[in-house]
Amino acid sequence: MGEFIDAALGFPAALFTFSLLVVAGYWTLVLLGGLGIDVLGGADADTGAGIGGETGAGTLDGGAGPEDGADGFVAERLAVLGLGGVPATVVLSLLIALAWFAALSGSALSDGPLARTLVLPVALAVAWFGTRVAVLPLRRVFQNPVAASLRDFVGLPCVIRTGRVGPDFGQAEVIAADGSSAIVQVRQPAMDVPVAGAAADAAEGAGLTAGSKALIFDFDPGGQFFWVMPHDAAFGPPENASH
Incomplete structure (x- = not known):
């Protein structure tokens, strides 16, 4: 001994x-x-995101993630060593x-x-x-099960809550299947963003601004955000639609 x-x-x-x-x-x-x-x-898959549902909207912040502060520094160093x-x-x-x-x-x-x-x-x-x-x-x-749960939003309609949506900025409110709401990070492909000075009829429906209705069509796991496109049909057929 x-x-x-x-x-x-x-x-x-x-x-x-x-x-x-x-x-x-x-x-x-x-x-x-x-x-x-x-x-x-x-x-490594942690996002730091949360979904609120009972009393108000939650926030899914796609900008920060687990690599914040000292904790993120340790995780990054371990990942470099192949231990992530x-x-x-x-x-x-x-x-x-x-x-x-x-x-x-x-x-x-x-x-x-x-x-x-x-x-x-x-x-x-x-x-x-x-x-x-x-x-x-x-x-x-x-x-991490969070990324998998985030993918559940793909295919759901959302409402834009920021003044604009572009390839590098935007937020929207989405209603999950369980009825809870969340504010998520959204992006619109550059090719779909109206060019300044374009004809109004060409730009109509392409720009996403506050209150616009959009459809989530994809999820970017690296950036932790959703790709969206204008799609009012996602909220149901127009009232004057023929039957």
């Missing part, structure tokens, strides 16, 4: 021992229900645990300060490889 403690508190395992204690305490709180596993940001798609807390826990175990094992199998110095980069490499292998199947477990 004494040799184990010496190895755990010696170089290089000691570099990860305190972090491992923090990880153990964190997951203890998770199991007790005191914390969620997305404290440092969710999986899983909550940062899970990835860091795996990295720390594997690095500590590899460093502890290397310390027990090596002798002398030079050999133990070489254990550190080996432990880091083992931790990265092991985490990388573990992340691949975990991505399916932590895949």
Whole structure:
């Protein structure tokens, strides 16, 4: 037991021992229900969006997403290492645990300060490889359902709530199937946006302004916004339509 403690508190395992204690305490709180596993940001698919329905309109903000602030910085760095798609807390826990175990094992199998110095980069490499292998199947477990739910809006009518809609700006209100409403980010293809000075009859119905009715025809998962087009027919046939 004494040799184990010496190895755990010696170089290089000691570099990860305190972090491992923090990880153990964190997951203890998770199991007790005191914390969620997305404290440092969710999986890569998180949008930070929400849908309001009971008392008012919600907002689906397609501009921010999970890469905001320090949480986003950590998630981005992990993604660069090929460890994205899983909550940062899970990835860091795996990295720390594997690095500590590899460093502890290397310390027990090596002798002398030079050999133990070489254990550190080996432990880091083992931790990265092991985490990388573990992340691949975990991505399916932590895949974000928000993007899938956003796609449910495709094919629904909406009402424009901004002064204009273009290839880079616009918002609209859409009613979900469950009756809840949400303000979503919308865009109109550049080819459909009226050109300044165009004939009124050519531009009629092509421009989307506040109060205009449009149809959501596609969803852009990268930009987290919807493509829309003028389509009054989406709200039903005109009153004077022949039968």
